Amino acid sequence: MNTYQLNNKNLTLFKDQVAIPQYNRAEVKTGIVHVGIGGFHRAHQALYTDDLLHQEGNNDWGICGVALLKFDQKIYNTLKEQDGLYTLVVKELDGTLSKRIIGSMVETLFAPENPSKVIEKMASDEVKIITLTITEGGYNYNEATSEFDADNPQILQDIANPLNPITIFGYLTQALKLRKERGLDGITIQSCDNIQGNGHMTQKMLLSYVKMAEPTLVGWIENNVSFPNSMVDRITPATTQNDVEELTKTSGIDDAWPVVCEPFKQWVIEDNFVAGRPAWENVGAQFAKDVVPYEKMKLSLLNAGHSVLGILGALIGYNTIDEVVHNKNIATFLKNYMDKEVTSTLGTLEGVDLEVYKQSLIERFGNINIKDQIDRICSESSAKIPIFILPTVNTQLKNKANIKHAAFVLAAWAVYSLGKNEKGTDLNIKDALKTTLHQKAIAAQQNSTLFLEIETVFGDLRKNDVFVQAFANAYDNIVKKGVEKCVIDINQSI
Structure with missing residues (x-):
């Protein structure tokens, strides 16, 4: 079997081997900025969004994936070279593999390389939602005090250097500041991490940071930004070299970082979006008043x-x-x-x-x-x-x-x-x-x-x-x- 690198140019070469995006990716606009482009996001939210893009009238909801940390350079480089495309491999209980190429990530950015570009993207008028998978530890929460860890050296660095942030709070604060200054509409910040009340947690931690860094911004955020809670579920183990080689051998896809996952998936979302949202309920998500x-x-x-x-x-x-x-x-x-x-x-x-x-x-x-x-x-x-x-x-x-x-x-x-x-x-x-x-x-x-x-x-x-x-x-x-x-x-x- 011939092998070809996964990218836009070669995408149609794989149509007889695996399912590929049937929509025109060039026509998809970026309505979502997602921070944290690891395996779980790509097996979960990006999949739901890919399903939705296959339905007519949803071209405003493409994803810009942001690699936030220096540690994330490898995944950024991989996705950049593959034009944001990757293969999702579902490992069924009977041992069979269901494969498809996901195309919903239409842009990728590496935050440490160009912080201002990420801030500008978050502040873009076409972006309506910023979603997060930054892990439980990314919220800077102190279990002993139940409060924001204001003494974290990275937090202090961001306050001292607001235009060159390291943490998610530094990026969000500068982007929201720009939105306010430009008279733009509000935006939704949606956590997809495993934290009970993850929307409430995101709001509390962000406002704690803003009170330290940009206190005049607090009122605008309280009036113009929503933080829906959500429950996410799909077991997504780390991709192994064997997974990469098996995909190449069976499908001819040279994908440097496919994602593997279980067949089960669930997403329950609080319907609290101030600037519009994708109709994810049409592709299996559940919206609820209390998540x-x-x-x-x-x-x-x-x-x-x-x-x-x-x-x-x-x-x-x-x-x-x-x-x-x-x-x-x-x-x-x-x-x-x-x-x-x-x-x-x-x-x-x-x-x-x-x-x-x-x-x-x-x-x-x-x-x-x-x-x-x-x-x-x-x-x-x-x-x-x-x-x-x-x-x-x-x-x-x-x-x-x-x-x-x-x-x-x-x-x-x-x-x-x-x-x-x-x-x-x-x-x-x-x-x-x-x-x-x-x-x-x-x-x-x-x-x-x-x-x-x-x-x-x-x-x-x-x-x-x-x-x-x-x-x-x-x-x-x-x-x-x-x-x-x-x-x-x-x-x-x-």
Whole structure:
């Protein structure tokens, strides 16, 4: 099979091998600027938008993808060379692959290379929505204070150098300032990250920054910018070299960075857009008045479930999530965690059968074709745990209810942070707080509760005697017996 580089020029060469965009990309205008062009955005929002562009009358909703960080130069270079095109490969449960080329990203920009160009694009009159996938850690939120981290050196840099920002807040502030000065209409800023109340979080963090950097802009933002909440869901593992080679071999597509994902996808969005929006509901998204209950369900079950499997699996020595969940002892532990500790915190969810949803999660985690790397799931756990697991812990403590499973997972994370699994193999820990975590993990070997002194993660949980005792007991048991024996004991105690 002949091989051709994926780009506009060669696009039609692939039409007999995979589905390709059937709309004229040259006629699509940029109505959305998206910051954070990693795998999840390209498997989710960009796909929904691509579906919509295939329907007549939606040419105003093309995406300009922005790579925000210096670290993102590789993905930017790849997409630039491919004219924003990439292949989406859906790994079905039966092992078959569904492939299509996505064309909704009609522009790409690299923020560190030309900050002013990104600011101008965000301030463009044709842009109605700015969407974000900047990860949980990108919101500069301090768990201990529940406030914006005003002492972050990058934040201070942006305030001192407003036209050469580093953070998303610096870029958004300068773009909104331009929109105000030019008398333009308002705009919607939509988070697509795994944070409960992600719209509320974005609004609070941005306004906190603006009050420091451009205080006269606060009123305009409050009157002209909307921040809809949304719940996003699709398991999207990191692309491997094998994925790249398999695509080339089977389809003749030379795509340097395709995206692989599971078949399931979900997007629930609060209908709060001040400048118009795409009709994403016509391609499978759901608009709702209140998204928060659905977000809480997904974060507390799917995302927390991933962290449970990742941390425990990493210590035992597994490499992928499907391997972990096919360990019946771990799967039972996870199911009991969801049933005994999470479910009671969720309240009523209209149109959702929680038992069916929880069972579907076990099946999705077990998709042997996805091979979601544990390294990816455990990365930036210091930002994920306060969002995915600690809300359940705090609610259960308030209700004087069971926290045994959650305390065990957090104790396992303390052991994980030492940097080796139970076989003595080094763990590849990727976390902004890696050094702090490691130092506290070492201290925890003498007194396990010293790990809880990381306030930005745990807040004041170290002051709760019930939690501290459960954590200390779990830690001691893990050290003495290992993760799997402890899990068996916990399962038998239910």
